[in-house]
Amino acid sequence: YVLVLSGDHVYKMDYGRMLAFHVHKQADLTAACVEVPLADAGSFGVMAVDEQERIVSFAEKPAQPQPDPGRPGVALASMGVYVFNTEFLYEQMTRDADDPRSSHDFGKDVIPYLVPRYRVYAHRFAESSVGVGPDGVPYWRDVGTVDAYWEANMELTKVVPELNLYDRDWPVWTHQEQLPPAKFVFDDEGRRGMAVDSLVSGGCIISGAVVRRSLLFSDVHVECCSLVEDSVILPNVRVGQNVVLKRVVLDRGCKIPERMEIGVDPDEDRKRYHVTAGGVTLVTPAMLGQPVFGIR
Known part of the structure; x- marks a missing residue:
């Protein structure tokens, strides 16, 4: 068997249960599905099934999704x-x-071709999900847009997020470079290194700066008197002194010069960066005129 996965979704799933379902149904193909509001379904591949969960139709991003x-x-x-x-x-x-x-394309060509010709079944995510949210619905996020990616990261800063990264029964395994612990330095008024309601990874140094409701990936340095709010900072970023970042996604390897403000004036940001419909500003090294090579 071959398991094919999407690279822009976040969820916890026991693939063994889905594989067992596939074998039990003697399927040629089994597609995992999740229940979404009909009003939002036009953004996805939508399937219809019979009483045995066999897929009888499949449409990629239909204008009028079937319930x-x-x-x-x-x-x-x-x-x-x-x-x-x-x-x-x-x-x-x-x-x-x-x-x-x-x-x-899988959704546009392959799956629609297979559905009427072969044994193609739907496996409901609720049957193999690991854990559920407070509303009893399994956690699943499509992070295929900048806004969705930012929102999913911001959810992790909540006191009790739906996606529990600290779950020892079903840990999220990933590769992290071995780096020193995060470091917070200086404790003077107006120059206090601190982070609140945030996740700060190994190798980070918060030097007399303030970080609020943000995620800092590994090896991020934030210099004196800067403010980072509601932002996602990817690895190997350097933020200079007296910088303001609000609702920003900084790509890997960005170097933000001192006194720069991003996320404060959307009209000004649009001249240089990508500002989403949700008001999130995406910044990459190329947008800053910086090389993207040499990043470890």
Whole structure:
């Protein structure tokens, strides 16, 4: 079997349960699905199923999504998580690659072609999710846009976030470079190194600066008298003195010069950076005229 995963979704899932479902159904392909409000379903691949959970139709980002039978306000959206029989996957990838009419997209071409011809089943996320939120709904976020990515990160700064990174029963495994602990220096009035309602990773140094409701990835240095609020700072960033950052996503390796303000004046930011519909400012090294190479 081959497990195909989406790279821009955040969730906790026991793939073993989905694989067992796939084997039990003797499926050629099993697609994981999640229930979403019908009004939001047009942003996803939407499927309809029969009583046995076999997929009878699949449409990628339809203008008029079809509701889940018996639930008029809910649609079944594809999670971009699939289990294939290995030989079947190879055959279908070869067929699609040789089809000049195909755009070679899973949601637009491959899945719609397979649904009426093969044993294609839907596996509901609720049956294999690990843990649920306060409302009883499994945690799942599509972070395919800057706004969605920022919002998902901001949720982690809550006192009790829905996604528990400290869960020892189902830990989130990742590779982190071995770095010293985060360091906070200076304790003078107006020059106090501190972070509140924030996640600060290893290798970070907060030097007489204030960080609020933000996530700092590894090896981020924030210099004296700067303010970082409601922001996501990726690894290896350097923030100079007297800088103000509000609702900003800083890409890896950015070096912010002293006295720069980002996220304060959206009209000014649009001249140089990318400002989203939700008011989040994305900054990359290229936008700052800085090289992107040489970043460890």
